[in-house]
Amino acid sequence: xxxxxxxxxxxxxxxxxxxxxxxxxxxxxxxxxxxxxxxxxxxxxxxxxxxxxxxxxxxxxxxxxxxxxxxxxxxxxxxxxxxxxxxxxxxxxxxxxxxxxxxxxxxxxxxxxxxxxxxxxxxxxxxxxxxxxxxxxxxxxxxxxxxxxxxxxxxxxxxxxxxxxxxxxxxxxxxxxxxxxxxxxxxxxxxxxxx
Amino acid sequence: xxxxxxxxxxxxxxxxxxxxxxxxxxxxxxxxxxxxxxxxxxxxxxxxxxxxxxxxxxxxxxxxxxxxxxxxxxxxxxxxxxxxxxxxxxxxxxxxxxxxxxxxxxxxxxxxxxxxxxxxxxxxxxxxxxxxxxxxxxxxxxxxxxxxxxxxxxxxxxxxxxxxxxxxxxxxxxxxxxxxxxxxxxxxxxxxxxxxxxxxxxxxxxxxxxxxxxxxxxxxxxxxxxxxxxxxxxxxxxxxxxxxxxxxxxxxxxxxxxxxxxxxxxxxxxxxxxxxxxxxxxxxxxxxxxxxxxxxxxxxxxxxxxxxxxxxxxxxxxxxxxxxxxxxxxxxxxxxxxxxxxxxxxxxxxxxxxxxxxxxxxxxxxxxxxxxxxxxxxxxxxxxxxxxxxxxxxxxxxxxxxxxxxxxxxxxxxxxxxxxxxxxxxxxxxxxxxxxxxxxxxxxxxxxxxxxxxxxxxxxxxxxxxxxxxxxxxxxxxxx
Ligand code: SF4
Numbered sequence: 177x178x179x180x181x182x183x184x185x186x187x188x189x190x191x192x193x194x195x196x197x198x199x200x201x202x203x204x205x206x207x208x209x210x211x212x213x214x215x216x217x218x219x220x221x222x223x224x225x226x227x228x229x230x231x232x233x234x235x236x237x238x239x240x241x242x243x244x245x246x247x248x249x250x251x252x253x254x255x256x257x258x259x260x261x262x263x264x265x266x267x268x269x270x271x272x273x274x275x276x277x278x279x280x281x282x283x284x285x286x287x288x289x290x291x292x293x294x295x296x297x298x299x300x301x302x303x304x305x306x307x308x309x310x311x312x313x314x315x316x317x318x319x320x321x322x323x324x325x326x327x328x329x330x331x332x333x334x335x336x337x338x339x340x341x342x343x344x345x346x347x348x349x350x351x352x353x354x355x356x357x358x359x360x361x362x363x364x365x366x367x368x369x370x371x
Numbered sequence: 372x373x374x375x376x377x378x379x380x381x382x383x384x385x386x387x388x389x390x391x392x393x394x395x396x397x398x399x400x401x402x403x404x405x406x407x408x409x410x411x412x413x414x415x416x417x418x419x420x421x422x423x424x425x426x427x428x429x430x431x432x433x434x435x436x437x438x439x440x441x442x443x444x445x446x447x448x449x450x451x452x453x454x455x456x457x458x459x460x461x462x463x464x465x466x467x468x469x470x471x472x473x474x475x476x477x478x479x480x481x482x483x484x485x486x487x488x489x490x491x492x493x494x495x496x497x498x499x500x501x502x503x504x505x506x507x508x509x510x511x512x513x514x515x516x517x518x519x520x521x522x523x524x525x526x527x528x529x530x531x532x533x534x535x536x537x538x539x540x541x542x543x544x545x546x547x548x549x550x551x552x553x554x555x556x557x558x559x560x561x562x563x564x565x566x567x568x569x570x571x572x573x574x575x576x577x578x579x580x581x582x583x584x585x586x587x588x589x590x591x592x593x594x595x596x597x598x599x600x601x602x603x604x605x606x607x608x609x610x611x612x613x614x615x616x617x618x619x620x621x622x623x624x625x626x627x628x629x630x631x632x633x634x635x636x637x638x639x640x641x642x643x644x645x646x647x648x649x650x651x652x653x654x655x656x657x658x659x660x661x662x663x664x665x666x667x668x669x670x671x672x673x674x675x676x677x678x679x680x681x682x683x684x685x686x687x688x689x690x691x692x693x694x695x696x697x698x699x700x701x702x703x704x705x706x707x708x709x710x711x712x713x714x715x716x717x718x719x720x721x722x723x724x725x726x727x728x729x730x731x732x733x734x735x736x737x738x739x740x741x742x743x744x745x746x747x748x749x750x751x752x753x754x755x756x757x758x759x760x761x762x763x764x765x766x767x768x769x770x771x772x773x774x775x776x777x778x779x780x781x782x783x784x785x786x787x788x789x790x791x792x793x794x795x796x797x798x799x800x801x802x803x804x805x806x807x808x809x810x811x812x813x814x815x816x817x818x819x820x821x822x823x824x825x826x827x828x829x830x831x832x833x834x835x836x837x838x839x840x841x842x843x844x845x846x847x848x849x850x851x
Contacts, residue, residue, distance in 0.1 A: 198819050206426050207797070226804065251618075254618065257522075259536035280618070284536060284539070353438070356545060356549075360546070362415070370417075
C-alpha cells in the first residue's frame with residue numbers, strides 16, 4: 177500500500193446521497209481478474225449517456241471541478257462489497273472521500289487501499305459542498321496525522337475520527353496481511369485449543 | 372468544535388461494561404473466535420468458513436501469489452461459480468469472453484490451491500448463499516465470510532456471517548483471520564401473527580422501509596420475537612439476507628429446533644454423536660435474558676402487509692395498498708424520476724412486463740412452492756416475460772421432482788438454470804432500458820438489473836401475482 181501523505185487539493189462536489197457501489201462501478205465491469213483500469217468506468221452510467229456520449233450535467237464532466245478529493249452526500253458507498261468500487265475511485269485519481277456517513281464495507285475497503293474516507297458532521301458537509309460548488313478553485317487540506325480537514329487560507333475546518341491502528345497503517349503504508357502473518361503462532365494455538 | 376472521538380470512547384466503555392455479564396448471541400459467537408486483541412485497536416477474529424466465487428477472488432489470489440504467501444487453510448474454503456454464469460445451456464462453453472475467463476481463472480486458482488469448487492454443472496453448484504446452507508456447510512455458532520455483501524444470509528443459523536472486500540479475502544487466505552473492530556449490537560423484535568399473504572420478504576422490506584438504509588451501519592443485528600421463531604429456515608435466510616440493505620454488517624437469529632432439524636443429515640453437517648454434541652453447544656448460544664443492546668426496535672406483525680418498493684434503494688418501500696409518499700428532497704425526487712413514478716401515486720394496476728423470481732434472497736425451494744401454489748391452474752399475462760431462476764442445482768432438481776416445473780411450464784413461465792442472473796445482470800439476463808421488473812431480489816439500485824432498468828422489489832407471491840395479472844395487484848384481496 178502507498179503511504180498516505182498530507183495533501184492539498186481542489187475538490188469535486190457530488191451532491192447526491194446514498195451513492196451505492198453499483199453506481200460507482202456497475203456490475204458489468206467486474207469481469208476483470210486484475211485491479212487496474214477500473215477508473216475509466218467509475219460512475220460510468222452517470223458520466224456517459226446510453227450512446228456513450230458524455231453526460232455534460234454530471235459533475236465529473238464539469239471542467240470547473242477537479243482534484244483528488246471527492247466531497248459526497250450522506251451514506252456513501254452503500255450496497256455491495258465489491259472492492260472494485262474503491263479501486264475505480266483510486267484509479268480515477270482520488271485520494272480522499274468526504275461524506276457525513278459511509279457504509280461499513282466500503283469504509284473498510286477504502287482504508288485497506290489507501291483511500292481515506294473522512295466522516296464529517298452533516299452541517300460541515302453542507303457548508304463544504306456549498307463552498308466548493310460556488311468556488312471551484314477552493315483548496316482543501318487533509319492532515320491525517322492531526323486528523324484535520326480544512327479549507328486552505330480560512331479557519332473553516334473539522335477534525336475527523338479514524339481507528340488508531342488504521343491510521344498507522346495508512347501513514348506507514350502497511351496492510352493487514354503483514355500484521356496477521358506476524359500472528360501465525362497465536363492463530364495456530366487458537367486452532368489447537370478450539371478443535 | 373465537537374470531539375467525535377471522545378464521544379465514541381465513552382460509549383465504548385459503557386458498552387463493554389454492560390455486556391460483560393449477560394451476553395448476546397452475537398457476543399457469544401464473536402468472543403469464541405477472538406484470537407488476539409490490539410490495544411485500542413481491532414481484534415484478530417478467527418474465520419471458520421470462507422466462501423468464494425469468481426468475481427471477488429481473482430485479485431486476492433494474485434495478491435498472495437505476488438507476495439509468495441501460501442493459502443493457510445485451503446480445506447476451510449469452498450468455492451462456487453454463480454455471479455457470471457449463464458442460466459441457459461450451461462453445458463455449452465460460455466459465450467461472453469470476459470465471463471468465461473473469470474470462471475476459468477477460478478477453476479485454475481482452486482485447483483492450484485486444493486480448494487473445493489462446485490463449478491458450473493456440478494450437482495452442488497449454485498449461488499453461494501443458497502449452496503452453503505443446503506449442504507450443511509453453514510452451521511450455528513460459526514464465523515463465515517465471503518466477498519459478497521449478502522453473506523449476512525447465513526446469520527439465519529445463529530452464525531456470524533458477513534461480506535468482505537477483496538483485500539480481506541486475501542487476509543483470510545493468508546491467515547484464516549481478519550482484523551476487525553467489534554460492531555455494536557442492535558435488536559429488531561417483531562411479535563404477533565403475520566397476516567395471510569405476508570411473507571418473510573415483506574417482513575424485512577417493512578423493517579427497512581421503517582428504519583432506512585443506514586440505521587444498521589456499524590451494527591450487527593439480531594432478529595427476535597415470535598415472528599422469526601415461527602419462521603422456516605428459508606424465511607429466516609430471506610430476512611437475514613437483507614440485513615445489509617439497512618446498513619448492518621450482518622443479521623442473526625438464535626438457533627433453535629427449526630435450525631437443528633434443518634442442519635441435521637445434510638452433506639457436511641456433523642453426524643450422530645458429533646451432531647448431538649454440537650446441538651448441546653448450539654443450545655447455549657441464544658441471547659441471555661437481560662442482555663442489553665446498543666439499539667432496539669419493536670414492530671407489530673399485524674401492521675405488516677405485502678410490500679413493494681417504488682424507488683432506487685431498498686428503504687423506499689410501501690405496503691402495496693399505500694401511495695408513494697410526497698417528500699421535498701433532491702435524492703428522493705431523483706429516484707422517482709429514474710423510476711418514472713409520481714409523488715402520491717399508487718402502484719396498484721401499474722403494468723409490468725418483467726418478473727424475476729430468483730437471487731439469494733428468494734430462490735429456495737419454499738419460494739418456488741409459494742409461487743407454484745399461486746400460479747397453479749392460471750396463465751401468465753401475455754405482456755409479461757417471467758424468469759424463474761433457482762438458487763442452486765439442488766433447488767432446480769427439487770422443482771422438477773416436486774412437479775412444480777410442470778405448473779410453471781403450463782402457466783407460461785420460464786424455468787432457467789441456477790445462478791445470480793438478473794439480480795445483478797452480469798450475465799445475459801438483463802431487463803431492458805426503461806422497463807419495470809417486479810423482482811424478488813434484494814437491490815433496486817439504478818441499473819442494477821440492466822442499464823436503465825427499473826426494479827420493484829417484492830415477495831415471490833407478489834411477483835407471481837404480477838406475472839399472472841400483467842400488473843401490480845393487491846394479492847391479499849384474492850387470498851381472503
Ligand atoms: S444473487 Fe444477487 S445478491 Fe445474491 S450473491 Fe448473487 S448477485 Fe449477490
